[in-house]
Structures are given as structure tokens and as C-alpha cells.
Amino acid sequence: MPLPTYETDLFESSRGRLEAIAYRLLGSAGDAEDAVQDTFLRWHAADRERIETPEAWLTKVLTNICLNQLTSARVRRETYVGQWLPEPVLAGDRMLGPADTAEQRESVSFAMLTLMERLSPNERVVYVLREAFGYGHREVAEILDLTESNCQQIYRRAKQHLTTDRARTEVDAAAARKVVEGFLAAALSGDTEPLIRLLTDDAVSVADGGAKVQARRTPVVGALGIARYLRGLFRPNAAKRAHAGGSVAVHAAVVNGTAALLLAAGGRVLGVICLAETPDGVEALHIQVNPDKLERITRQWTAEGPHHPVAEIW
Template sequence: MTLSDVDRFEAARPRLEAIAYRMLGSSSEAEDAVQETFLRWQAADTGRIEVPEAWLTKVLTHLCLNQLTSARARRETYVGQWLPEPLLTGDPMLGPADTAEQRESVSYAVLVLLERLSPNERAVYVLREAFDYPHREIAEILDISEAASQQTYHRAKKHVADGRARTEIDEAEARRIVEEFLAAATSGRTEPLVRLLTQDAAAIGDGGGKVPARARAFEGARAVATFLRGLFRPSDAKRALVGGSPDFYASTANGEPALVAVVDGRVIGITCLEVTPDGIVAVRSQVNPDKLDRATARWAAEGHEEAPLYAF
């Protein structure tokens, strides 16, 4: 393998990682898939590959399809609820964000909905919606007909749309929403939270069996508000559980307002708020430490010298 072959792969790496993350919902699994793609690129007769980008995308996509198939079996034995790994704003693995469709395709809410799709539906949706691949190229990548690609895309898009109007939020608005949410959650009363939530709001957490998290979601504004009121009530037992007193910061993750909990520089939880014109419809908390390593590294790299919104 020549130096130019390595350079060509490295030039493609950011796009490949962004595709794999959207496909798999995990940065570590995405990195593994991209590394395996590189190994296959190393072993290939690259001089005979006419369009390296197309070749790499096809190999990566099929690796992700295989991973998704095996992941479904693993998630049947996963402890508690499985949620994707959230990525903090600015993480290059989030990929392109030039259009509303691209930003929507990597939102935390949509990553959760993508779990409902078959592996092929997920691949077509990601390649078309987030990376604007024409159906002719998607058909070649997946070894299907162009008509099948179009049908699969429309079916996937219908599943993802789910009839709910979402709201695009800038960073200033996201911070305001998180501040209001945290003030309500730490008020010791349920009513301020109920006013922020939609009537069909749900709260769900992923602890991966390593951090306590309820196996089933809380559903309905009052049930969610009652749960959150108790969750944000400080106690020595909770501090012992997380290894110290967490500080809470307003941020954004996958384009959604996010509350980040940090203990001694380590991100121990990211709570993403799905916001609609009617209020907060979902509160999704990722507390599985295996899914927070990348967020911790990014948090440390960014510094964050500002005072926390709340200290537990």
C-alpha cells in the first residue's frame, strides 16, 4: 500500500465515521467499522478500484449492516433500555449539518427512531437523507434495484416522521430551555415541570446495567415530573453512587438541548430534551459509562471554565 492510498483513506475517514455513527448509534462501534474498512482497503488491489469513495462506502455500509444484525440479538439481552450514544455539539462524527435534513437525521430523537427500522431501511435513510446519495448509487452500494432503494427510503422516512412536529433550536434557545428545565426539576415541586412537558411526555434512561436506570419508561407529564423531582433531590447516597458531587451544565447534544452532569471532569450523564412546539415530549438520559467516554474527552478538550448551573 502506498502513502497516497493511506492519504486517500484518511481523507475519507471523517465521512465514513459519520455514516457509521448514524448507522450504529455508537462512536466506538463506528470507529471499529471504519478501522475494519481500512484493513480491507489495505488488502485490496487499490490500483483496480476506479472510484475509491464508492468502494469504501460500500464496504463500510455492509460492515454496518452485519453489525446491526448482530446488535439486534445483543440488545435482547441488554440490561434495561438501550439508547444511542449522544455526541456533544461540534463532534466531527456528527457529520454534515448544512441542511435541515442533515441536522434532523442525526438528532437524538431520530437516532432513537432509527432503531425501529430494518438494517436496510436504516442504511438507505442515512445515505439518502444525511449524505444525499442518489438512489442509483445507493442501489449499487446495497446490491438492490434503484426502484427498491426509492421504496425503502419512502418507507423508512414514513417510520421516522412519526407524525410529530419537531423544533429546530439554536444554542441560545437550547440553553434557555435547559436552564428552565433544571430550575423546574430542582424546585422540589412537580407543577413547574408539568407545565414544561407535553401530556404524553416520556422519560427514559440507559444505564447498561452499570448505573441504576428504570427498565421501563415513565409516561405522562405528571409521572415524568414526579420522577424528575425525585431524581434531582440531592442525597449522600446519590453522591456516593456517582463518585462525588455532580455539576450540571447546559449544552447541546445531537442538535438537542442537553443537560450534562460532570464529576471531576468526567461526564457521568447526558440528558437530551426533545422539544416540540407544545413542549418537551421526551427526556432521554444516557448514564451508561461505556457510552460517555467520547463525550468526556470532548468536554475536557473544550475546557468549560464557566460556572455550573447547579451543583448537586
């Protein structure tokens, strides 16, 4: 039986918030959409007259679905080929959710989504609901069927795991283009020194090819190592051109709140390089080239075109 219009509208008014919660919990826009759709099916099947607070009910159902996925995801990560990174999302995508505070913006950065992989499922839920969506400890405790004091302890543990001493540099489209232009000029210079100057001494580069695309399977650590790695990455050759189907255009973008190099050819995104920039320099590069994780960003990027590349390579 179809839902009454007002009950469908009630759910749809919550969809964006639910997607943003699920994306932060799962690190995958596709999985987040599936979790929200499962929540809708349960909303459809429920005795809705007995639901006093729909928003709380929907959040609890979604959270339980995500908890089950997080538990199974830990098993899948153990067999994942190479490094696992989140699915990148362009600025403006509702999957990113609220961005009014520094905590909300940080909670969806590639750096934080990657760090949150260290957390237990409960720790991740508590941190996301509390830090990014402003839920009180009592509300989170009710969602997870925990005591309020237990919820507070879990939150403190999560914060300790995610503590970082460096402040992030916030960017908009104009700032991102300036960062990308400088970074690309250094990468294409053929010399390691310009890149070393842009990186922190302990910078880390991580790439995710998902066994679908060739990508380094271990992190590169240190400014010198990353500079050499990038010099080889951006050096043109016939194999790279053949894989891309021609030359590749490099665009500047804001992805998950950070400046990013977006590599595209033939109307599709081939790779995204997110630059975790701090006042001391770029401390991390997150390179996503797994085609399964680039479908959503390709659709949005194509829909927003035409685009003006910073440079063409290969």
C-alpha cells in the first residue's frame, strides 16, 4: 500500500540529513544511499501511528543499519586489496550535510573519514552524532540503547583516537584553484625541491585503486619520498595515455572540504587527489582512483560543466 503523501513528505524532508549521517558513518555515498533506502522501507512497513517522534525513530533505524554495515565492512577491509579510502564527494553535494561549524566540516574531510576507520562502530556513531550533528549524550544513548554515562565514555575515547595537533586550512573554489595551480606547477617541474617545499616533513600519501586500477598498495611517508613518487606519477608515458584514452585534464575542485586535483578524460573522472593542507604545508595526499568510487563524483562534475582545466598532462 502506498504511503500517504504527508508521510512520504515527512521522510523526504529527513532524507538529506539521513544521507549525511550515513556517509560520515560508512565513508561511501553509495552505501549511504542504500542505508537510507532501507530506512525508508522500514518506515513504510512500520506502524507509524505508534511513532511519537519520527526524526528520532528514523535516526535510530538508520544508525542500526549502519552499525550492521560497519561490522561487516571491518571484515571486508581485511581482504581489500591495497589501501582503503572513502568515496570522494564534490562541494555542494547534499551527502556532505551541514558545514556551519569547523567540527562539521572536519567530520567529512578525507583525513577524518580515514581516521575514523580506527574507531569501533559504536565510537564512530557517537562521535558523528555528537560532533557533526549536535546530538546530546542522552539522545545518542537512547539511539544506541546505552546509558548516558557509557555514551560519554565512548565519546571521550573516540576524541582521543581522533586528536590532531594541526589546524586545517579551509578552502573555497578560488582558494582551491590557487592551491592546485601551485601544487601542479611543482609536480610538473621535473624537480623534487618545489614539491618538498609544499609538503610537511612527515607528510603521508595514500592511494586506493581497489584492485581495479594500478595504485601503490602501501603509503608513501615523508616529503622526499612523496616528491619522488609524484614526479613519477605525473611523468607522461604511452601506457598512461592509453589507459586514459588520450591526454588527461587536471581541474581544481573542492572535494570533502579540501582542495583537490581532479583528473578527467573523455567526460569521466579518472582520479581525485585530495590535499590535506595545514598552515605548515600539505600533510597528506589521499589519491582515489578506484573507478567504483568515482561514479557519483563523475555524475556531479559532468552535470556542473563545462570546466576549465588547470593543465593537461600525459
